Each structure stands twice: as C-alpha cells, then as structure tokens.
Amino acid sequence: MPQSRRRFLKTAAVAVAGATLFDVRELLAAGPYTRLDVGPLTASSPTLVSYGNAITAMKALPSTNPLSWAYQAAIHGTTLPGSYPAWNTCQHGTPYFWAWHRMYLYWFERIIRKMSGDASFALPYWNYESTSERFLPAPFRVSGSPLYTPNRGPGWNAGTSSLSASAVATSGFMPLLPYFNAQGNCESTPHATVHVSIGGWMGSVPTAAQDPIFYLHHANIDRWWNLWLQQGGGRSNPLSDAAWKTTKFLFFDENGAQKYMTGCDVLRCAQQLNYTYENEGAQVNQYCLKPLPWWVFDREYLIDWPPIKLPPGPDPGPVEIRPRELRSRLLTAAKDEKTEVALEIDGVVIDKQPNVYWEVYLGLPKGTAPSPESAHYIGNIALFGHGVRGEHQHGGFRPAQFSFRVDRAMENALQRDESGSLALTFVARGAEVKGQRVSAARNEANLTIGKTRLALRRLKRT
C-alpha cells in the first residue's frame, strides 16, 4: 500500500518539524521556568502576548471564579463587597511579606499559564534598578492593550513620569543581616516607594493587584529576596521562627482547587517552585529541618526626638536635637565596625494612603538642597497598607516602623557642627516628571510619628 505509507511518512515529517520549530516553548513547558527582565521585551514578545491573552480570558470570567482577574486581584485586596475564600489576605508589615507574595505570584503564574494556553509562560520582572527601566515598560502604556489601565498616576501612561533614584534604592535592605529587618526595609523601599510613585490603582492595597504591572513589580521584589540571600555572610530565611514556618496561606491552583502553603514551601524557588530569574546567581538551598543560627540585636537607646508631625502641605522645617554630652560617645560608635548607629522610627500612622513618600535626611546643613546622593540621606519613609488608617484592612490596623543605619550621616553631622546638632529633615517625593525631580510633590495626608530614637545596635548570633 504505497499510497498510505507515503501519507504516513508525510504526516510524521510534519509532526517532527512541528516539534522542533514552533513547539520549542511546549518542550520548555515542564520548566524550570525562567522569569525574564521585561526591559528588552516588546509588545510582540511571546511572554507579553501570552500575559495579555490570559488577562483578557480572565476578565471574561465572573468575579466569583477563582481564575478570574477580579478574584485573583481580590486575593491581594479588593473593594468588592462580599467575602470569598482567600480574599484580602495580602501580608504587609508582618513577618510574611516576602513569603506571602512569593506564594501569590507562584499560583498566579500557573493560572496565567493555563488561561493563556502558553504552557511555558513565566512572569517577567520589572528591573527598575537599571537606569534604563525607570519608566513604565512601553507595552503596558498602549491604550487598548490588556496590559494597559488608565488608573495610573499622572504621566505614567504618557511615558513622562519615571521612578526617582531614591524610590528604587536597594541599599537600605541589602546590607542587613537579620531576615525581618531586611524584609521590612525592602517592603518600604523599593516596594512601597514604587507603589506610591505610580499611584492610581497601584497606590493603594485594595486596588493595586488589578494593574497588570503589579505582578512584574512583585516578581522584582521576589528576585531581590534571592539576591539578598545570595550575599551570604550569615543571611538566612527565618528557619528558627516556628510561626513563620507553619502559618498557612490559602491560594487556588489553575484548576480552581484550594491550595495551602507555608514559608517552608517557598524557601528554594528553583527546587520547590520550578523557577529562576534571568541573570541571578546560584540558588541558596535552605531547609526547614536544618535551622541555622539566628541574628538578634542588642540595643541601647540613647536619644529621643520630640514627637514629629507631617501635616498636609509643604515640607515642615527640620526637627532638631542636640546630643550634647553624648556627642563623643556617638562619634566613637560611628567609627566602631561592630556597632551600628541606627535611627529607629516607631508608631508611624497616616490618616490615608499618601501620594508621596518621604526622603529622610540627618544633619542636612541649612540652605543645602536635599539630595539622595549626599551623605545626609539615610532612607525613606514609605507607606503602603500598614500604618495607613483609612485603608480597607484585614487583620487589624498596625502602625508602621522604620529603621535606618546612620553611622555615616551622623558622623558627618557631628564633625561639621561643633554644637553637635542633629537635625532630621523630611522631604516629600513622588515620581520624576520628564526626568526631573519635582520639588512640588506635596503631601496631602496627615502623618504622625510616635517615637524616633537613636540606638546603638550590636548584632548577636544565637
């Protein structure tokens, strides 16, 4: 039967050609998945096409379906009435910030894979630390695209607004050794600063996850968790913290089935979750059964500032204190490698989600323009979710806290000024417009700070 044999060969040849040509993404589908830097991607890159297709398909489902766009966003936070399993469960200002958002992205990504029909899909990350990626990625700015939303702050969709350098700085958390300190500072900057800078839906917890860029922002925050750990030096996940290891969070898989996860399930992205980030180093493999030594701070509080209020309107003047007889002690501590001088800010409460974040300066000389490149700059106060009173919140209201290393800034201030004045200056910042810092970023909320203290800290391993 020469006829049918020929037909068989022809069909087989087509199948093989198909497998080698356009099924390459199918062959990769078993993972490991690589999460790509969105910078070089265009609107026609398969990753973004699939992401857009999935969003369109998910938006067609009713909000009661766990695979719908509305339901997935509501797991993070929502203003929709009603209460469905896992809604409003995002973790902010808690020990679970990094872990919860890693779990959330993991299940979300699996759902995108299914809803796009692209079995090799992996979420891209927004690498805004790169100076070439400070604007919203272009494919997200195309009106009519599923990646677009009009609900963003001024200039973002026009491509005129961009993130300022202080909003994307990683220097506030990368050097820290204790997990919860590093996680907390990362949650503030770059996490909260990027939310607040973009504004619109991204600026507020109950709406943020409706913007498709949210998940790329969080992929980047998730990547920094790995990069922080990869620095070594005794950095570790909180393997000695029983609550962190056993607290369960609920999600949905791509079939709409409920899935629970704990911190122990998300320690090793490559091994447990089957993904890595483009350009990241070797994974650090940690195991819940092998707890590592733990870091704690020995603290000594030396100086309190008077209560600080930042009302709506222009930036208030500096809040000054004079350390007087403590001056030489502070200078010695600043020089001592083993002692950190830290500014610890507790009980930070704001009446509504702010439209700005604040750069904080210590010892800024009068008449000097504040610059985050200067030695006076110590970090940011950025609020997203926790600390915000008006925000629709689950798990109760919690004031926020911040802690900055100030050795260099303090030494600089005390050496310059013989009278030993330590002035704290808060400068409200938003997005940059046309590449320029906008001096007119005006605060519209009421911020109060309960306690501001200078502490000497020594790290101890337990």
Ligand code: C2O
């Ligand atoms: Cu749960 Cu960036 O937010």
